[in-house]
Amino acid sequence: MKKKMKLQGRNKGDNxxxxxxxxxxxxxxxxxxxxxxxxxxDPNLGINESFDIVCRDMKFANKNxxxxxxxxxxxxxxxxxxxxxxxxxxxxxxxxNTLKQIFETYLSHIQVEKILTxxxxxxxxxxxxxxxxxxxxxxxxxxxxxKYPSRSPEEPDTERVVRGSRDGFTETLLFNTxxxxxxxxxxxxxxxxxxxxxxxxxxxxxxxxxxxxxPGLVKLIKQKIEQINIDGLPMGEKTLEEFLVGxxxxxxxxxxxxxxxxxxxxxLLEGHVIIYVDTSPSVIITPTTYFHHLxxxxxxxxxxxxxxxxxxxxxxxxxxxxxxxxxxxxxxxxPDLLPKTFDFIGPKKTSEIPIFYxxxxxxxxxxxxxMAAIHTPSPLATAMGLIAAVLIGEIAIEVGxxxxxxxxxxxxxxxxxxxxxxYELGLANKIARMFLLFATYFFKIPGFVFGVTILLILLTSxxxxxxxxxxxxxxxxxxxxxxxxxxKPVPFMNKRPSIVHPQNQERQ
Numbered sequence: 001m002k003k004k005m006k007l008q009g010r011n012k013g014d015n016x017x018x019x020x021x022x023x024x025x026x027x028x029x030x031x032x033x034x035x036x037x038x039x040x041x042d043p044n045l046g047i048n049e050s051f052d053i054v055c056r057d058m059k060f061a062n063k064n065x066x067x068x069x070x071x072x073x074x075x076x077x078x079x080x081x082x083x084x085x086x087x088x089x090x091x092x093x094x095x096x097n098t099l100k101q102i103f104e105t106y107l108s109h110i111q112v113e114k115i116l117t118x119x120x121x122x123x124x125x126x127x128x129x130x131x132x133x134x135x136x137x138x139x140x141x142x143x144x145x146x147k148y149p150s151r152s153p154e155e156p157d158t159e160r161v162v163r164g165s166r167d168g169f170t171e172t173l174l175f176n177t178x179x180x181x182x183x184x185x186x187x188x189x190x191x192x193x194x195x196x197x198x199x200x201x202x203x204x205x206x207x208x209x210x211x212x213x214x215p216g217l218v219k220l221i222k223q224k225i226e227q228i229n230i231d232g233l234p235m236g237e238k239t240l241e242e243f244l245v246g247x248x249x250x251x252x253x254x255x256x257x258x259x260x261x262x263x264x265x266x267x268l269l270e271g272h273v274i275i276y277v278d279t280s281p282s283v284i285i286t287p288t289t290y291f292h293h294l295x296x297x298x299x300x301x302x303x304x305x306x307x308x309x310x311x312x313x314x315x316x317x318x319x320x321x322x323x324x325x326x327x328x329x330x331x332x333x334x335p336d337l338l339p340k341t342f343d344f345i346g347p348k349k350t351s352e353i354p355i356f357y358x359x360x361x362x363x364x365x366x367x368x369x370x371m372a373a374i375h376t377p378s379p380l381a382t383a384m385g386l387i388a389a390v391l392i393g394e395i396a397i398e399v400g401x402x403x404x405x406x407x408x409x410x411x412x413x414x415x416x417x418x419x420x421x422x423y424e425l426g427l428a429n430k431i432a433r434m435f436l437l438f439a440t441y442f443f444k445i446p447g448f449v450f451g452v453t454i455l456l457i458l459l460t461s462x463x464x465x466x467x468x469x470x471x472x473x474x475x476x477x478x479x480x481x482x483x484x485x486x487x488k489p490v491p492f493m494n495k496r497p498s499i500v501h502p503q504n505q506e507r508q
Contacts, residue, residue: 028118034064034135040118041068045125053125058083061091063098064135068121073128075147082109082130082143099137111144123201148172153179156259156281158423163301168259173203173278179261180207184268188212194225196240200232204240205276212271214501220465221273221286236280244275244286245464251431253424254464256292257282263297271502287467287500290459291484293422294318299487307487314419321416322429325359326436326448328409333444346405356441358406363434366414471499 031037038055041047045068047055056067065086069079085108094101103112115121121131121140128146153167153175169176177191188210195201204225208218224244233239237257245254258264259282264274267285275284285292294314299307331338332347332355351358396402413433420426432455439451462469472480480497494508 030116030118030121030133030138030140032136032138034066034133037118037133037140038066041122044122060086061089061094061098063091063094066133068125068131068133069145070125070128073148074130074145078109078145078147079130082107082145099134099139099141102132102134103141107141107143109143109145113142114139115142123195126201127203148174150175159258159260159263159297159421161296161298161301164297165260165262167261169261169264169281169283171279171281173205173276176261176276176281176283177205177207180265180268180274183261183265184209189268192222194222196225196228197230197232200234202233202236203278207268207274207276209268209271212269212496212502212504213273214271214503217273217287217465217501221275233277237275237277237282237284240275240277241284244284248462250458250462251428252290252459252462252469253293253422253428254288254462254469256285256288256422257424258285259283260297266300269496269507271496271500287465289464289467289471289499290425290469291472293420293425294484296421300490304487304489308485311485311487314421317416317419318429319416321413321420321426322433322436324409324413324416325433326440326451328405329355329359329437329440330445330448333441347403348405349403351400351403353401355403355406356437358402359410359437360434362402362406362410363430366410467499 028040042055045053045055047053052071054067054069054071056069058065058067085106086102089106093106099114103114115124115131116139121133121142124142125131128148130143130145132141132143134140150172151170153170155161155166156168159168167179169179180191181189186209189207190210191205191207194204194206196204206218206221206225221244225240228240228243230239230243241255248254258267264283264285268274272288273286275286277284294311296310296314299311302310328345331342331345338345347355353361397404397407417426417430420429435455436448436451439447441447443450459470460468460474468475471477472484477498479495480499483493491508494506496502496505496507498505
């Protein structure tokens, strides 16, 4: 026990020493002598150990230079042009004040800045920028020559529309912010950059309209992000979400994701705050309620009456995905409750396996098939569909594993789940459906009522960044609730949602 305590104490001491070393490293100023800077940076960056981090020693106008960059991020064409310009210079053109002369006169590049510390230089190098050290200068130049590997903006698979824009966010932060700027050309649109992760140094952008968004909300999000202490964000926006909304075992999503720039821009204009995470094609919309996850861009690409119809069809599908199976199970367990006029809903056949277990087997089987479909290569997707439909569905009924009604109602519930615009909410509704199935099977009608009550209490007590999750139903807001039930014409939507506490409520 004493040994263990000593080891723990030693580990804590080691961690403290490392933190102190890091703080000291952050305070190290750039030295006048190029050799001293290289002695600090080279071992720290792994020069001559990592093949992709390069230090190029060069001489221009009889002055010694050291150029640090990451091979793969730096655009060789831009770097070549910069070096050509420097190679033409004579000594008298750079002396005195070499760095000042290069910065103000001879460096033909747009994004250039001066830095004073070694830590800033290290962060700039690892983020893909070119850092230029000059002998006898106590500052270094950071030149943005990055050219990230990226794909072209494409329509996201999970948010397709029949009519509308076909561009979508990519894994490159700069592209994503540009797609938003293209739609909101307002000088009051703010995009603030933060860095998270001791090792990953992931770029995170917080976007909001300065004169619209709630300053308290912006401050709260910044504080939560700045308090994150983790080595990296390899899973991008999902890891960040768990730090933003706190610890919760609730299956319901507390933020909304979108890969569509038009959807993100619409929420910015309403007063929401958008969070971009580098390397992630999805952005986070905050704050959101349960009903935000039920909206889809297609509703606003059609006339108001068609949009309302589509919205109601989606509502019916989502309600069916949660309540259809538990309600039908009640009538199977308590057939006397079913009026004779509805005898046709079945089941007309019997099976050795109870209906409840048929539902559970069906639910688990569908999840396995869904995961198999995700991992199946595209050329084999048709074969996968045939296996699921013919071999599993029809033969399972013929051998007596399932009655036909189970397959029918389970299919309707799954269609309702896939009709949910938010993939995360669809999965959460599936968990709620299975919870109600268990409660109904074991306790029948009281179990169903108890299960629905528990779900309502859970949703009512849930808050996302201090926002009631069931607003505008609980607490009730008539005008906002009607805006959910009906797709209003845009000229009538002259007020921003009060749930985001906008500074400027007028939209028109």
